[in-house]
Amino acid sequence: MKILCICLSSTLQRTITFDSLKLERVNRSKYYRLDASGKAVNSARVLEQLEPGCSTVVCPLGEKNLSAFTGAAERDKLNILYATIPGQTRECWTLLDRTAGTTTELVVGEPLLEGADELKAVAAAEIKILKIINDMLPQVDAVLLAGSRPKIWSDDLYATISGMTRDAGKIFLADYIGQDMTKTLAASVPDIIKINEEEFRATFPELADQPLQKAITEKSRQLDNIIIVTRGTESTYAADRGQFSECPSEKVTALNTTACGDSFNAGFIYEYLKNRDQSGTAAEKLAAALQKGTWCAARNAELEAPGAIR
Structure with missing residues (x-):
């Protein structure tokens, strides 16, 4: 099994642990960890824990902190194929309050690249990324773009x-929304769309007044694909070409909820591919994939590292 994970918003994720975190105070952390991150990178880390060697990541990386990202990726045995861009890979900070049991994520805006030379370098990086993807497609079973x-x-x-x-x-599993999803649907329908409830409502406003279960079912029938809608701690709704399914969430004591959705993606696509050519009905295969995704998301919530199940 081979899965290509595409991440166009690569991130250096700094997870900082506090005994207790208070606003408008000086807060001293116990320690921190630095991980190669971004949604599809997190998914790849989970995939590698499910089956070493099954994933490859394609992503852009900033020249100025390139070694920090590649070093963290190497530590986790991630296979990274990248194109460099000017400046730095963005950073995000996750603040863990052990006493309150809360996760606070601070996402830094993308660096501005406006000079003629910078824009030329970005255009070249985009061409390189597309070439990498084109070269990798014959070697993989699925693509995850998130x-x-x-x-x-x-x-x-x-x-x-x-x-x-x-x-x-x-x-093709697509985990993104807005104009990008609208343009995608106009060109080709993803086999699997996975988004949360708020994102689903925003992406398909024509269904805003319908009950969520009915809306997901109708849209998956119309698109002739699988739609998965995660709902936080509530059960996950899904529909496969108009056949509705529901998967209960797993109740855990959460340590870090960052990347739970990415971990779900990894578990789902892994199990979906594993069972694709096995005996069983489409409903049974969808249920098994939803359960695996839910299990991976729950394990991730119990750990400090983003996109980890052990």
């Missing part, structure tokens, strides 16, 4: 990647 698209990339880049994946006959 996360927001930084404004430095072409407006139709996600739709282009979706079309390339469709033309190659590979399974």
Whole structure:
């Protein structure tokens, strides 16, 4: 099994642990950890824990802190194929309050790249990323594209990647919303769309007045695909070409909820691919994949590292 994970908003994730965190005070942490991150990178880390060697990550990396990202990725045995861009890979901070049991994530805005030389370098990086994807597609079973698209990339880049994946006959899981999803659907429908309830309502406003279960079922029938809608600590709703399914969440004592959705993606696509050619009904296979995704999300919540199940 081989899965290509595409992350166009790579992140250096600094997870900082406090005994207690108080606003408007000086807070001293116990320690911190630094991880190669971004939604699809987190998914790849989970996939590698499920089956070493099954994933490859394609991503852009800033020149100025390149070694910090690649060093963290190497520590986790992630196979990274990257194109460099000017400046730095963005950083995010996750603040863990052990006493309150809360997770606070601070996401830094994307660096601004406006000079002619910088924009030329970004255009070259985009071409390189597309070439890497094109070269990798014959070698993989599925593509997972997740996360927001930084404004430095072409407006139709996600739709282009979706079309390339469709033309190659590979399974495509899309975890993004807004204009990128609208453009993607106009070009080619992803095999699997996974978003949360708020994102689903925003992406398909024509269904806003319908009960969520009915809306998901109707949209998956219309698109002839699988739609998964996660709902936080509530059960996950899904529909496979108009056949509705529900998977209960697993109640855990959460330590770090960052990347639970990314961990779900990894577990789902892994189990979905594993069972694709096995005996059983489509409903049974969907249920098994939802259960695996839920299990991975729960294990991730119990650990400090983003995108980890052990």
